[in-house]
Amino acid sequence: MTNNLTQEITRTPPRSAGDDIKEASGVYDQTDISVRPEEFRQRGPAEHREKTFELRNVSVSYGGNRAVHDVSMDIFHKNITALIGPSGCGKSTLLRSLNRMNDLVPSAKVEGSLLYHGADIYGPKVDPVQVRKVIGMVFQKPNPFPKSIYDNVAFGPRTTGIKGDMDDIVEEALRRAGLWDEVKDRLDDNAYGMSGGQQQRLCIARCIAVEPDVILMDEPCSALDPISTARIEDLMLELKERYSIVIVTHNMQQAARVSDMTAFLMVELTADEKSRWGELIEYDDTSKIFTNPGDSRTEDYISGRVG
């Protein structure tokens, strides 16, 4: 069970984990990162083999400045995939390119191939509005609408025209987000009366109500206290039974606790050494990244020596 595995990792302090690797790291070829996900896919459990996203040489630039350079990775079905790395390494940018949120920034440009179950997300016939129905997103700062709790959850289903009884849809979404018992008596209250953690779970409920396939989470706990954070993490582990989740986090413990796969990105100098961009350094099974990383930069980062 992955749960047992992640608990084990949590108990292991990162520094000693880093020390262990020193002996083990010789076993792996540290220069060739791209081989690693393939390797995992071949020997990983069967349910992990289905790919939700395939990224090939993906680069994202804002107005000519490249933020993310040449990322290739596969994101697996019903996995939690964590993107970690220091500030400015482009992990949020990469996340936002998965559901075309970057389209909202006029100067943003995505290059390379980004496939969702084999279909090009940036294909000519693809409608970004439809993409975002299938690939939902939860943001760093809880952003409920200034409306009632009920209307917040009902917003998505009303938009997409999902059929069925709206009361049932709202209740089901709130139940799945673990919020129903707390709010069932005050569904008509304004969402801004809730605590930050509740607001964030409401945003998750709002996202679930649209019945997406994938939930992207951009540092969903960074504005929350530890108790709310723990609740959201529990929720994520429940949600992965139904959804593929990609989470950007600053918190390495969090990545270790909840994710199945971890991608480590880092800020690197460009070839001409004039500017910087984010690059994927290593992508592998979370337990491997945190106990036995293949790249010394990953090891330095997770053991707290850098960033």
Place this chain on the structure above:
Amino acid sequence: MTTAGITVSGGGAGNSPRRSLEAPSPRYGEKTVKVILAACAGLSVLVTTGIVLSLLSGAADFFREVPIHEFLFGTTWAPAFADAHFGVIPIVTGTLNIVFWALVVSIPLGLLSAIYLSEYAPNRVRKTIKPMLEVLEGIPTVAIGLFALMFLRPFLEDVFPFLDWTGPHAIGVAGVAVGLLIVPLVASISDDAMRSVPRGLREGAYALGASKLRVSARVVFPAAISGIVAAIVLAVSRAIGETMVVLMAAGARPQITFDPTKSAQTMTAFIGQTATGEISFGTIAYYTIFAVGALLFVMTLVMNLFAVRLVRRFREVYE
């Protein structure tokens, strides 16, 4: 020797850890600035109070001669005639007609342009259109009045030939002209209100698969409603207060009518026309100016209070 030692350690810069906590200078500049600022703020309050008081005292003189119910409910307005009548209703309906047509034009045009500017327009387009709108806001109203007479009137006559156009003046034409005059005001303030809606709310809606139209109409517009209502209230105030366009295009015949092709006098047009020197000081006709002015003041005041309540009720507070 001891005393000398104490003086050195007490007053010396380097030796004692204790430093003076008293102000090094009396800071007269600070105090002067504070007085000047307070005086400026006080002056504007004083001037406003003065205007209101002079209106009210003039109006009080008027109501000593004419009973207030005759003024408020009378249906004939002829203050300068030998057989004088002081029923204000004809010029109040004149004003309301103008406000109505002005809003019919300016609310849809203004709000739709604001939605376009804030949600749809590319940055480059917005940067061109917004300053143009603001220039439009500054066009002298005499020019708009001329435009109403020379262009708008014949144009509307062509568009609606089946209406009974008689005489050179029409409240509909004046109302539409006033409406065009205040479109930039409505658009500019509503655009600011919608742009100040946090980006997070928009992103949240887009991430749920909402189209641009839905994000604009269901998230941004409601969140900006207090600013939008403020824009409309300002527009109404501006329409009530507009004088020159109305004087030029709606004429000066005080009559109760709701036909946009007919001429009608408004409250401001009456004041404008009368105050240009036709009437001698101290006569009853002279004091009517103050009575009408006071009524205008009360109308805008009531409307502003009403708008404040309305905003409080429908406002969507974020954070």
